[in-house]
Amino acid sequence: MASVDIVNVRKSFGTVPIIKGVDISIADGEFVILVGPSGCGKSTLLRMLAGLEHISGGEIRIGDRVINDVPPKDRDIAMVFQNYALYPHMTVEENMAFSLKLRGVEQAKIDERLKPAAQILGLTHLLDRYPRQLSGGQRQRVAMGRAIVRDPQVFLFDEPLSNLDAKLRVSMRTEIKELHQRLKTTTVYVTHDQIEAMTMADKIVVMHDGIVEQIGAPLELYDRPDNLFVAGFIGSPAMNFVKGKLDANDPTKFVTAGGVALPVGKAPDAAKGKDLIYGVRPEHFHLAGSGGLPARVVVVEPTGSETQVVIDIGGQELVAVFRDRISAKPGETLYLTIEAEKTHLFDAASERRL
Amino acid sequence: MTALSRTTPASPSLLHSLGQGKNLPGLLFMLPAAAFLLCFLAYPLGVGTWLGFTDTRIGRAGVFIGLENYEALWSDSVFWLSVFNTILYTSVASVLKFALGLWLALILNENLPFKSFFRAVILLPWVVPTVLSAIAFWWIFDSQFSVISWALMKWGWIDKPINFLGDSTSARASVIAANVWRGIPFVAISLLAGLQTISPSLQEAASLDGATPWQRFRYVTLPMLTPIIAVVMTFSVLFTFTDFQLIYVLTKGGPVNATHLMATLSFQRGIPGGQLGEGAAIAVSMVPFLLAAIMFSFFGLQRRKWQQGGND
Numbered sequence: 001m002a003s004v005d006i007v008n009v010r011k012s013f014g015t016v017p018i019i020k021g022v023d024i025s026i027a028d029g030e031f032v033i034l035v036g037p038s039g040c041g042k043s044t045l046l047r048m049l050a051g052l053e054h055i056s057g058g059e060i061r062i063g064d065r066v067i068n069d070v071p072p073k074d075r076d077i078a079m080v081f082q083n084y085a086l087y088p089h090m091t092v093e094e095n096m097a098f099s100l101k102l103r104g105v106e107q108a109k110i111d112e113r114l115k116p117a118a119q120i121l122g123l124t125h126l127l128d129r130y131p132r133q134l135s136g137g138q139r140q141r142v143a144m145g146r147a148i149v150r151d152p153q154v155f156l157f158d159e160p161l162s163n164l165d166a167k168l169r170v171s172m173r174t175e176i177k178e179l180h181q182r183l184k185t186t187t188v189y190v191t192h193d194q195i196e197a198m199t200m201a202d203k204i205v206v207m208h209d210g211i212v213e214q215i216g217a218p219l220e221l222y223d224r225p226d227n228l229f230v231a232g233f234i235g236s237p238a239m240n241f242v243k244g245k246l247d248a249n250d251p252t253k254f255v256t257a258g259g260v261a262l263p264v265g266k267a268p269d270a271a272k273g274k275d276l277i278y279g280v281r282p283e284h285f286h287l288a289g290s291g292g293l294p295a296r297v298v299v300v301e302p303t304g305s306e307t308q309v310v311i312d313i314g315g316q317e318l319v320a321v322f323r324d325r326i327s328a329k330p331g332e333t334l335y336l337t338i339e340a341e342k343t344h345l346f347d348a349a350s351e352r353r354l
Numbered sequence: 355m356t357a358l359s360r361t362t363p364a365s366p367s368l369l370h371s372l373g374q375g376k377n378l379p380g381l382l383f384m385l386p387a388a389a390f391l392l393c394f395l396a397y398p399l400g401v402g403t404w405l406g407f408t409d410t411r412i413g414r415a416g417v418f419i420g421l422e423n424y425e426a427l428w429s430d431s432v433f434w435l436s437v438f439n440t441i442l443y444t445s446v447a448s449v450l451k452f453a454l455g456l457w458l459a460l461i462l463n464e465n466l467p468f469k470s471f472f473r474a475v476i477l478l479p480w481v482v483p484t485v486l487s488a489i490a491f492w493w494i495f496d497s498q499f500s501v502i503s504w505a506l507m508k509w510g511w512i513d514k515p516i517n518f519l520g521d522s523t524s525a526r527a528s529v530i531a532a533n534v535w536r537g538i539p540f541v542a543i544s545l546l547a548g549l550q551t552i553s554p555s556l557q558e559a560a561s562l563d564g565a566t567p568w569q570r571f572r573y574v575t576l577p578m579l580t581p582i583i584a585v586v587m588t589f590s591v592l593f594t595f596t597d598f599q600l601i602y603v604l605t606k607g608g609p610v611n612a613t614h615l616m617a618t619l620s621f622q623r624g625i626p627g628g629q630l631g632e633g634a635a636i637a638v639s640m641v642p643f644l645l646a647a648i649m650f651s652f653f654g655l656q657r658r659k660w661q662q663g664g665n666d
């Protein structure tokens with residue numbers, strides 16, 4: 001186990017910069033998730049950590065050791081690939097034992113390590129099978145088993161659940177989390193799925209276009225997104241954004257371009273007079289009596305546990321989510337309140353939080 | 355026929371099952387191919403085999419003489435020399451082609467600059483007509499004007515030209531070298547195609563697992579390549595075993611039959627020598643060897659256990 005420090009790391013393919021100066025420090029035993037839209041450079045960063053891509057600039061340290069020029073086989077890192085990369089000509093047992101065999105560990109010791117790992121992952125009855133004879137979820141487990149038996153300094157996961165069906169994905173999420181709690185090995189996990197990130201991570205790194213947008217605990221990112229990108233990326237359904245300005249006379253009111261006043265918590269002085277973007281999460285709308293903000297219903301989407309409603313406030317379509325069942329029809333008017341303390345203000349020019 | 359078999363559903367005869375819906379059109383579609391095979395493969399093979407049991411000569415129809423041709427061959431030292439030559443030629447050339455071809459394929463599978471250019475160049479020996487390249491080799495191995503002798507003399511390694519095709523050992527080595535040169539592209543390109551089906555992430559996984567480049571080759575690449583190696587080498591062995599053109603242009607089997615292969619001996623006895631029956635018997639004697647090679651490939655080609663079951 002070890003800490004990992006990524007210091008001003010850069011990567012270009014040819015002349016195209018892909019990673020544009022990334023700093024992340026990961027504590028020993030931490031479960032860190034790199035999340036961001038497809039193509040933002042998450043896999044590239046992970047592969048640089050693994051030693052599969054050359055590092056164009058900056059420094060990566062594992063523990064106290066700078067590993068920029070250490071070949072992958074000497075980094076003591078285990079990786080679970082998106083396509084699992086199981087050796088098709090080896091049985092499950094041989095796949096899991098391969099790295100130990102290469103290191104000349106004797107058979108008795110290998111069994112000693114392999115048996116408990118297989119036990120944890122529920123692979124004991126599959127040890128003689130070949131990868132082709134396994135289901136997707138089982139292959140996924142073998143790939144993790146192969147990583148676990150090595151007892152490496154760091155685990156890397158590259159979108160390990162994206163080839164599984166939705167239900168299996170949810171249960172594997174829990175399994176990986178439990179596994180980490182048991183083994184406490186430093187883990188870097190890549191995904192494009194913000195729900196995976198929110199549910200599993202100790203710390204989330206939000207990436208976008210080769211830079212880090214924000215690093216923080218899941219709820220920190222949810223409660224205080226640093227900028228418009230993070231605000232829009234974290235949370236589902238996504239945060240609503242409305243353009244407008246603060247009311248010149250009453251800084252607890254935000255006035256939209258359509259002239260509707262929306263409530264604001266504590267507006268900082270810097271926000272006064274500027275072009276702003278107002279952010280409110282769908283779950284922070286509540287039904288009020290007739291005294292609330294009038295909103296015309298556009299679409300109603302019940303999911304059973306909650307109801308998503310697309311509403312129109314002053315000519316702007318927003319999404320609201322309610323725990324109650326709502327029987328409103330399109331065209332009807334709902335009266336809503338907004339939790340003022342949970343709204344966000346961003347500078348329209350810099351897109352930063354105010 | 356269909357109607358007939360429908361009226362007698364109780365008899366599960368061959369005709370009956372052939373007549374059942376799906377099979378009949380299938381058979382009809384196979385007819386042209388079957389006819390083609392019969393005319394151009396089975397017929398010559400049958401005639402050749404029959405000739406081997408006769409004393410036919412050119413210009414004179416023969417009569418059936420049983421195994422006399424084979425009895426004669428059994429005690430014919432030139433025949434046994436050609437068998438020895440063929441086995442030597444095939445085994446040495448195949449091993450060399452495999453080793454060099456695999457090595458080339460591995461190099462071409464790396465990220466080289468001008469990759470497609472090199473891949474195209476590799477194919478050259480194969481696309482040049484054999485006779486043409488044989489003539490080129492004839493010059494390369496010429497006792498007076500050989501470019502190899504010339505270069506070695508320039509460097510002062512030897513003081514008179516090597517008589518490549520003059521003595522039996524160097525003649526054998528020379529024809530093997532020419533065959534290897536000609537056969538490598540097939541092996542290299544086929545193995546390259548095989549290498550490209552191996553996912554790069556397997557190599558990456560192995561290197562993270564701590565494998566050295568040699569171990570990655572030995573434990574990942576090679577085992578995954580074995581199915582294609584079996585196919586490629588079977589074909590390579592068959593081509594080499596039946597080689598004729600190279601030898602015929604370069605040495606005509608000489609010196610003193612040292613490079614006579616079964617194919618060249620069969621031709622020489624049968625056509626210039628006029629003994630069609632005996633030539634045919636030699637050709638037929640190649641069949642057991644070829645069958646052995648095919649059996650080998652049949653077992654080698656069977657899907658390995660790890661290739662079976664499930665799909666991705």
Ligand SMILES: Nc1ncnc2c1ncn2[C@@H]1O[C@H](COP(=O)(O)OP(=O)(O)O)[C@@H](O)[C@H]1O
Binds near residue numbers: 018037038041042
């Ligand atoms: N070997 C490569 N050569 C050139 N461009 C690459 C290479 N690998 C990745 N890229 C580019 O780098 C960007 C980031 O890729 P990647 O790290 O795979 O993104 P993701 O965040 O989806 O994992 C993409 O635009 C991709 O096209």
Ligand SMILES: [Mg+2]
Binds near residue numbers: 044
């Ligand atoms: Mg990726």
